[in-house]
Amino acid sequence: MIHSHSSPSFSDQRPGTSGLRKKVKHFQQQHYLENFVQSVLNVVGPVKKMVLGGDGRYFNDTAIQIILRMAAANGVQEVIVGQSGILSTPAASCVIRKYQADGGFILSASHNPAGPDEDFGIKYNMGNGGPAPEKVTEAIYAATTNLEHYTLLEADDINLNNQGTVTLGDMQVQIIDAVADYAELMQSFFDFKAIGSLLKSDFRMKFDAMHAVTGPYAKVILEDILGAAKGTVMNAIPLSDFGGGHPDPNLTYAKELVDIMFNENAPDFGAASDGDGDRNMILGNNFFVNPSDSLAVIAANATCAPACADGLKGIARSMPTSAAVDRVAEKLGVECFETPTGWKFFGNLMDAGRVSLCGEESFGTGSDHVREKDGLWAVLFWLNILAVRQTSVQNIMMDHWKEYGRNYYSRHDYEAVDSQAATDLMTHLRAQFTSLVGQTLGRYTVAVCDDFSYTDPIDQSVSTGQGLRILFDDGSRIVFRLSGTGTQGATIRIYLESYEADASRCNQDAQDALSDLIDIAMQLSQLKERTGRTQPTVIT
Numbered sequence: 001m002i003h004s005h006s007s008p009s010f011s012d013q014r015p016g017t018s019g020l021r022k023k024v025k026h027f028q029q030q031h032y033l034e035n036f037v038q039s040v041l042n043v044v045g046p047v048k049k050m051v052l053g054g055d056g057r058y059f060n061d062t063a064i065q066i067i068l069r070m071a072a073a074n075g076v077q078e079v080i081v082g083q084s085g086i087l088s089t090p091a092a093s094c095v096i097r098k099y100q101a102d103g104g105f106i107l108s109a110s111h112n113p114a115g116p117d118e119d120f121g122i123k124y125n126m127g128n129g130g131p132a133p134e135k136v137t138e139a140i141y142a143a144t145t146n147l148e149h150y151t152l153l154e155a156d157d158i159n160l161n162n163q164g165t166v167t168l169g170d171m172q173v174q175i176i177d178a179v180a181d182y183a184e185l186m187q188s189f190f191d192f193k194a195i196g197s198l199l200k201s202d203f204r205m206k207f208d209a210m211h212a213v214t215g216p217y218a219k220v221i222l223e224d225i226l227g228a229a230k231g232t233v234m235n236a237i238p239l240s241d242f243g244g245g246h247p248d249p250n251l252t253y254a255k256e257l258v259d260i261m262f263n264e265n266a267p268d269f270g271a272a273s274d275g276d277g278d279r280n281m282i283l284g285n286n287f288f289v290n291p292s293d294s295l296a297v298i299a300a301n302a303t304c305a306p307a308c309a310d311g312l313k314g315i316a317r318s319m320p321t322s323a324a325v326d327r328v329a330e331k332l333g334v335e336c337f338e339t340p341t342g343w344k345f346f347g348n349l350m351d352a353g354r355v356s357l358c359g360e361e362s363f364g365t366g367s368d369h370v371r372e373k374d375g376l377w378a379v380l381f382w383l384n385i386l387a388v389r390q391t392s393v394q395n396i397m398m399d400h401w402k403e404y405g406r407n408y409y410s411r412h413d414y415e416a417v418d419s420q421a422a423t424d425l426m427t428h429l430r431a432q433f434t435s436l437v438g439q440t441l442g443r444y445t446v447a448v449c450d451d452f453s454y455t456d457p458i459d460q461s462v463s464t465g466q467g468l469r470i471l472f473d474d475g476s477r478i479v480f481r482l483s484g485t486g487t488q489g490a491t492i493r494i495y496l497e498s499y500e501a502d503a504s505r506c507n508q509d510a511q512d513a514l515s516d517l518i519d520i521a522m523q524l525s526q527l528k529e530r531t532g533r534t535q536p537t538v539i540t
């Protein structure tokens, strides 16, 4: 029987950079999840066919059953669910596209820790497989603040552990293999024969799934299909609390892999993915590839992958991502776009056929094969390049810098800072903008200060307030942004970049090369004084 429940409506359900992310306990408040789901269905509906899955974190199971009952009560005819409720974010995007669904709910708080006291998240992706654009998320937010009722079918939980089709009221629930469609897509994109030969040679690699969703995907693709040695995939079993870890593939949180790769007897290649499988970190033997450089290398070597044999249509990067890839785009003679942070901003460009490769400094790389960034895809791209070029990760990077120069780049994150202090810091920076222009700070002269805004070239929608930029006249820059994905206090991100054309000076440590800019950022923001922090939580 379908029941209508009154909802108190909520004022804090505005989606952030990538959906609604809160503490599990927050989501467990009565009516909270239901209020958001009903608002989505009201805004994007009518939904006839939808996809549903998540990264397996704590509360995934409960949320899936609620969403299924709400879908059945809201006239959805068919829901495609990953077996056991699991779908990585890129796999969900792949499934939405392949089965031509109207859209889908993805349950994940990405790289944020999981467990009863940690984080949960939900977002809606559209029929193109990509995150809802800002105009839709804003409409959803508006709906959440004044929703009066939601409807739910009274029914028992469905067993999602076996593949097949079951019914819930008048709705069909199709439970599919979570990995198969995605694995097939990867096989159609890359040269699996060449990668397989590499992995079966004396080449050694480690992939850290961090006890999150990519474990089953990496096991099937790397070990079963491509023939990498058993044990190549570490921490392969997804756990609802990610083993107590923080599955953010960076030098701080992927410590176990980093310790293996920065060692005397290190493997040739190391990689990690995050909670929901859309981020990637690439490591060579004792070598870290900055995500901005990784994007540039993939662009420059794109034709190694059969799917890109004819070249790229165009490239897009988020504003804080380094301009390394811009140099490649220029050489290739393809368009290069600079968008705000958030994968949702790439969707229109991909749908319009203007870009086929996108990337972000936040360990996100992907292409128009789906409409999400894709961790394993990036790892396979690097393996494909290594298989074709038959040289080391480090050599590939050195050759790249020799040809294009190096955009020294680093991001400093200050996590869980007092929210008011963070807002005040941004206000303080903005207040200096007019007087800063023309000033010389050490060896840098300020050319422009602005708050980044973006007009979408396809639908002309405008997004403002996307990051404070201090641009210097030699092309160097400092960018300040508040993260839109944290759930505790505020996270201040400082992005630092400077360009070195002289190949003989491209081998410095990035923190050394950027030390003057780091000092300037500290002085202008008064970060230490305002937040009490003396060191970043994470340096990339």
Ligand code: G16
Residues within 6 Å of the ligand: 017, 018, 109, 110, 111, 274, 278, 279, 341, 342, 343, 344, 360, 362, 364, 482, 483, 484, 485, 486, 493
């Ligand atoms: C999300 C978005 C990305 C964004 C990243 C960091 O990734 O999809 O586009 O770059 O957050 O955003 P912020 O700097 O606002 O924290 P994910 O992997 O968390 O879904």
